[in-house]
Amino acid sequence: MLGRRGALRFLALPPYVWLAVFFLVPLLLIVAISFRPETGPIDFDDPWTFTIAQYERILETPAYLRRLGMSVAMALVIATAATVLAYPIAYFLAFRARERAVVFLILLLIPFAVSYLLRVMAWRLMLGGEGAINSLLDWLGVISAPIDLLIYSPVAVVVTLIYVWIPFAALPVYAALQRIERGHLEAAADLGAGPWTRFWQVTVPLSLPGAVAAFFMVFIPTVGEYVTPSLVGGTEGYMYGNIIQDFFSQAASWATGAALAVIMLVLTLALVAVALRLIDVRRLAS
Amino acid sequence: MLLFLYFPIALLFLFSFSTNTVLTFPLRGFTLDWYREGFGDSALLEAARNSVVVGIGAASVATALGLGVSIAVSRFRFRGRLGLIALAGLPLIVPFVVLGVSLFLLFNLADLPRSLFAIAAGHTVIALPFATLILLARMGGLDPALEDAAMDLGATYPITLRRVVLPVMVPTIISAWLTCFIVSFDEVAIALFLAGGDPTFPVFLYGQLRFAQRLPVLIAMAVTLTVLTVTLTLIAFRLGRRKE
Numbered sequence: 258m259l260g261r262r263g264a265l266r267f268l269a270l271p272p273y274v275w276l277a278v279f280f281l282v283p284l285l286l287i288v289a290i291s292f293r294p295e296t297g298p299i300d301f302d303d304p305w306t307f308t309i310a311q312y313e314r315i316l317e318t319p320a321y322l323r324r325l326g327m328s329v330a331m332a333l334v335i336a337t338a339a340t341v342l343a344y345p346i347a348y349f350l351a352f353r354a355r356e357r358a359v360v361f362l363i364l365l366l367i368p369f370a371v372s373y374l375l376r377v378m379a380w381r382l383m384l385g386g387e388g389a390i391n392s393l394l395d396w397l398g399v400i401s402a403p404i405d406l407l408i409y410s411p412v413a414v415v416v417t418l419i420y421v422w423i424p425f426a427a428l429p430v431y432a433a434l435q436r437i438e439r440g441h442l443e444a445a446a447d448l449g450a451g452p453w454t455r456f457w458q459v460t461v462p463l464s465l466p467g468a469v470a471a472f473f474m475v476f477i478p479t480v481g482e483y484v485t486p487s488l489v490g491g492t493e494g495y496m497y498g499n500i501i502q503d504f505f506s507q508a509a510s511w512a513t514g515a516a517l518a519v520i521m522l523v524l525t526l527a528l529v530a531v532a533l534r535l536i537d538v539r540r541l542a543s
Numbered sequence: 544m545l546l547f548l549y550f551p552i553a554l555l556f557l558f559s560f561s562t563n564t565v566l567t568f569p570l571r572g573f574t575l576d577w578y579r580e581g582f583g584d585s586a587l588l589e590a591a592r593n594s595v596v597v598g599i600g601a602a603s604v605a606t607a608l609g610l611g612v613s614i615a616v617s618r619f620r621f622r623g624r625l626g627l628i629a630l631a632g633l634p635l636i637v638p639f640v641v642l643g644v645s646l647f648l649l650f651n652l653a654d655l656p657r658s659l660f661a662i663a664a665g666h667t668v669i670a671l672p673f674a675t676l677i678l679l680a681r682m683g684g685l686d687p688a689l690e691d692a693a694m695d696l697g698a699t700y701p702i703t704l705r706r707v708v709l710p711v712m713v714p715t716i717i718s719a720w721l722t723c724f725i726v727s728f729d730e731v732a733i734a735l736f737l738a739g740g741d742p743t744f745p746v747f748l749y750g751q752l753r754f755a756q757r758l759p760v761l762i763a764m765a766v767t768l769t770v771l772t773v774t775l776t777l778i779a780f781r782l783g784r785r786k787e
Contacts, residue, residue, distance in 0.1 A: 283645030
């Protein structure tokens with residue numbers, strides 16, 4: 258008869274194995290491949306040799322590092338803006354919506370469930386030279402010629418991605434705000450704190466773990482973005498993720514692409530390690 | 544703020560019924576032609592079908608694995624317990640482009656073709672954190688005394704899981720499954736690296752977007768499928784909130 262301990266193996270082993278095969282091994286594989294010398298597609302029957310040539314090549318190409326810096330900067334702006342803009346929504350849901358909270362929560366979930374590509378396309382159509390914003394302004398007589406700056410720029414990528422991530426960013430902030438003991442706010446009020454003091458001294462600090470979580474849940478996918486930049490970014494709004502993708506399509510130098518990906522991975526893991534020091538992980542896990 | 548979130552979506556929705564081929568104001572006539580054309584496009588429907596197949600596969604595996612993780616972690620003390628939680632959550636902090644590249648190279652190394660299976664495998668990995676979070680939250684709220692009682696009455700542990708734990712967990716399992724399905728159904732960044740001859744719908748959409756004259760049909764079909772995912776999200780939300 259199968260006891261409890263015996264059952265544990267059936268519960269825990271499959272996830273371990275699955276994640277080892279389709280997650281850990283692939284990540285170790287790109288690290289290994291990033292030390293191969295090839296500058297084209299790789300024939301895996303060739304012997305494995307070790308070289309840091311790919312990393313040297315990347316470090317000698319300022320354009321790559323510039324793109325990396327730009328992508329990190331864009332992701333910082335996007336994650337900050339999405340979190341800040343999501344905060345009032347989450348605050349409203351947690352403190353003001355009362356019995357209608359469920360309705361508003363649903364209203365928040367719907368845009369999130371709308372296809373990501375569709376939301377990006379909405380902005381492409383709005384920002385474009387013949388797009389909604391230009392034609393609306395023209396129709397209203399505000400402008401006579403379309404403003405070209407709207408689309409195919411880093412700004413277009415930033416605006417689009419902020420829009421895409423707001424609903425997602427609101428969820429962890431909302432969860433953190435909901436956990437705040439109402440008694441703390443009442444106690445602050447009894448001690449003479451006004452609404453602003455209560456908000457800045459009690460609500461904001463207590464909701465900070467949620468805000469930090471929201472920031473990173475936006476930052477990580479954004480820093481590796483290549484789909485949105487390729488749709489609305491043009492050559493100026495090209496991100497580091499696009500460079501990686503290029504090495505697997507047109508340029509096809511897999512080892513270089515792998516090295517670029519490893520650099521991005523190390524950078525993200527380092528940033529997350531910093532974040533985990535900021536928020537108490539064990540409390541989130543429990 | 545909510546209005547701001549809805550405005551662009553509403554605009555696309557209107558656009559999909561308009562005779563305009565570029566989104567300019569004022570919108571002209573009303574038409575269902577784009578929808579008619581979309582439903583007559585076999586490549587497009589095939590891609591949508593592929594997405595459903597991948598979504599079902601990825602959601603089923605991710606939910607099953609997530610259930611294993613959540614029971615193991617919430618009911619057992621064992622070596623590697625924290626490791627298992629960390630591992631199940633880790634895909635959340637790896638940028639998709641990195642995961643896409645790694646799986647692309649894995650399938651190349653193993654000499655396996657890029658395929659719907661490859662996409663589904665990738666989607667399982669990114670959906671697992673969501674399944675685990677949802678299921679773990681419910682398992683944590685479930686009184687272990689229920690299981691002890693069943694076993695005191697002579698049930699073996701597997702029977703206890705099947706007859707006591709699973710029935711209580713059904714709404715949460717469905718909610719987790721639907722969430723995973725939507726994560727997979729909408730995912731494009733990993734899928735682009737792993738798609739072989741058969742594209743999923745987002746991959747197909749992405750590939751066709753450069754053809755301006757195709758735009759209204761594509762938008763119309765994307766709107767149709769979005770109605771589907773929104774419905775599923777609402778069902779998942781409803782089931783996830785149900786309290787016993």
